[in-house]
Amino acid sequence: MGGKAGAVGVLKMxxxxxxxxSKGGQGVSVVGSELIEAQWLAxxxxxxxxxxxxxxxxxxxxxxxxxxxxxxxxxxxxxxSIEIEDTTxxxxxxxxxxxxVKDSSxxxxxxxxxxxxxxxxxxxxxxxxxxKSNEVALEFHQDDTTGDTVxxxxxxxxxxxxxxxxxxxxxxxxxxxxxxxxLAKADVDSTGKGLLGFKExxxxxxxxxxxxxMYTSFMKMxxxxxxxxxxxxxIVRLFQLPKPDGRHQMFVVSxxxxxxxxxxxxxxxxxxxxxTEEIELxxxxxxxxxxxxxxxxxxxSLGTGTKPLSDLVPRVxxxxxxxxxxxxxxxxxxxxxxxxxxxxxxxEGYLFPLERSFFFVHKPPTHIRFDEITxxxxxxxxxxxxxxxxxxxxxxxxxxxxxxxxxxRDEYSPxxxxxxKKKIRIENxxxxxxxxxxxxxxIVSDNESEGSGSNNAPTxxxxxxxxxxxxxxxxxxxxxxxxxxxxxxxxxxxxGFNAENPEEEDVNINSxxxxxxxxxxxxxxxxxxxxxxxxxxxxPxxxxxxxxxxx
Numbered sequence: 399m400g401g402k403a404g405a406v407g408v409l410k411m412x413x414x415x416x417x418x419x420s421k422g423g424q425g426v427s428v429v430g431s432e433l434i435e436a437q438w439l440a441x442x443x444x445x446x447x448x449x450x451x452x453x454x455x456x457x458x459x460x461x462x463x464x465x466x467x468x469x470x471x472x473x474x475x476x477x478x479s480i481e482i483e484d485t486t487x488x489x490x491x492x493x494x495x496x497x498x499v500k501d502s503s504x505x506x507x508x509x510x511x512x513x514x515x516x517x518x519x520x521x522x523x524x525x526x527x528x529x530k531s532n533e534v535a536l537e538f539h540q541d542d543t544t545g546d547t548v549x550x551x552x553x554x555x556x557x558x559x560x561x562x563x564x565x566x567x568x569x570x571x572x573x574x575x576x577x578x579x580x581l582a583k584a585d586v587d588s589t590g591k592g593l594l595g596f597k598e599x600x601x602x603x604x605x606x607x608x609x610x611x612m613y614t615s616f617m618k619m620x621x622x623x624x625x626x627x628x629x630x631x632x633i634v635r636l637f638q639l640p641k642p643d644g645r646h647q648m649f650v651v652s653x654x655x656x657x658x659x660x661x662x663x664x665x666x667x668x669x670x671x672x673x674t675e676e677i678e679l680x681x682x683x684x685x686x687x688x689x690x691x692x693x694x695x696x697x698x699s700l701g702t703g704t705k706p707l708s709d710l711v712p713r714v715x716x717x718x719x720x721x722x723x724x725x726x727x728x729x730x731x732x733x734x735x736x737x738x739x740x741x742x743x744x745x746e747g748y749l750f751p752l753e754r755s756f757f758f759v760h761k762p763p764t765h766i767r768f769d770e771i772t773x774x775x776x777x778x779x780x781x782x783x784x785x786x787x788x789x790x791x792x793x794x795x796x797x798x799x800x801x802x803x804x805x806x807r808d809e810y811s812p813x814x815x816x817x818x819k820k821k822i823r824i825e826n827x828x829x830x831x832x833x834x835x836x837x838x839x840x841i842v843s844d845n846e847s848e849g850s851g852s853n854n855a856p857t858x859x860x861x862x863x864x865x866x867x868x869x870x871x872x873x874x875x876x877x878x879x880x881x882x883x884x885x886x887x888x889x890x891x892x893x894g895f896n897a898e899n900p901e902e903e904d905v906n907i908n909s910x911x912x913x914x915x916x917x918x919x920x921x922x923x924x925x926x927x928x929x930x931x932x933x934x935x936x937x938p939x940x941x942x943x944x945x946x947x948x949x
């Protein structure tokens with residue numbers, strides 16, 4: 399996107415028109431039937447195409463190469479019946495020439511060649527520097543969403559030389575004619591007052607109380623320390639999120655680029671609006687804006703009498719910026735609310751599942767579009783009632799993960815159904831739910847478990863499980879013992895063991911469920927043979943006794 403609001407994005411064209419969208423979501427669309435003029439010109443080492451519409455707006459798109467010229471000319475002629483004109487900018491560097499006010503732009507020509515042009519909507523102040531001089535000063539809107547290193551035009555002075563033959567009267571007339579034409583087209587803050595304003599609005603990010611003034615093309619925020627001037631073209635989204643306390647609405651203004659306090663950027667302005675506080679707004683309508691469509695819409699929406707602040711602010715922002723206000727619709731938490739309480743990093747806040755995105759408020763305000771998400775991951779989730787909370791990881795296309803912690807266990811089922819409905823892939827999903835879990839309806843919440851039994855239910859379950867485990871161990875031990883008994887009986891017959899009396903086997907199950915059998919305490923076979931020989935020696939020799947008896 400060329401011009402002052404330069405940003406990188408993607409340009410798409412078809413027979414109906416042209417659409418451009420930046421990486422941050424800011425978009426511009428031009429209907430083909432509204433085009434009246436197209437120009438092709440070289441800017442430094444790249445090329446730019448300028449489009450002008452019936453309502454006087456000018457759109458600039460640059461970043462093209464010389465090879466794109468033929469394609470664009472053919473495309474515009476076939477689809478929009480527009481001939482793209484080749485335009486050459488003057489590079490003479492002269493500081494004198496002729497200014498022309500055409501439609502809604504101010505162009506400077508040198509030797510009949512255009513040098514530059516300025517959209518008159520960017521002019522905030524215009525006037526003669528002094529009564530005696532022939533000099534006009536033009537001041538331009540300063541957008542506080544631009545970065546500290548971005549250079550922008552602040553002020554320009556134009557000098558109208560005197561004509562000696564007419565004693566300078568012609569120059570004065572020319573100056574006044576020029577000034578009146580500029581003031582008629584410019585967004586000039588001549589009185590210093592906006593259309594309407596809100597006093598002492600509590601803002602959570604950036605924190606403080608600010609007075610907000612609304613103008614036709616920009617807004618001002620006046621705080622105790624900081625002041626901001628934000629063009630409506632820098633506002634990309636509006637959100638109205640109900641706070642679970644039932645008394646406040648959080649109104650979020652998303653910016654691209656963000657406002658800054660030093661090196662700290664604030665891409666979202668989060669207001670906290672009371673539902674009980676009612677105010678009466680009065681709108682200041684200049685004569686030149688009496689027939690403006692937006693002004694009439696605001697007047698009709700304001701009506702008469704007082705209205706809640708949480709209702710007035712979104713209406714005014716929607717009308718002046720032309721942006722849709724996003725509100726929660728289908729998601730309902732376990733308690734019937736639109737948000738889930740959780741932690742982002744170490745900050746407590748609320749996660750709002752919306753129709754096309756997630757929004758966490760308020761610190762740090764974080765917006766996650768569904769098209770940025772590859773999958774989600776339920777963490778620390780199980781059917782064990784000992785876990786009262788779980789974590790949610792959202793995996794993004796860029797390979798990073800945003801982790802929301804300490805979500806109440808009861809919120810698993812609503813989130814599971816929401817992800818399924820929105821066709822968002824769940825990373826650890828298995829048949830029947832998340833790995834290790836049954837279907838969401840089968841999960842017993844803490845409240846249900848407390849209502850169905852005593853508070854010691856989880857402890858009793860653990861005790862029963864422990865007793866069942868000990869019983870299984872003893873059963874396996876007995877099976878091992880029987881197997882060892884059979885093997886020992888077969889081997890003990892060789893060593894003269896009395897296999898007919900199995901009770902002689904010494905079996906002991908100690909407290910550690912270890913098995914000690916008599917087989918492990920048998921003496922080695924060699925020692926048993928030596929004892930048998932000694933016994934044989936101790937026995938009397940009966941053959942000799944028989945011989946003596948015979949004699």
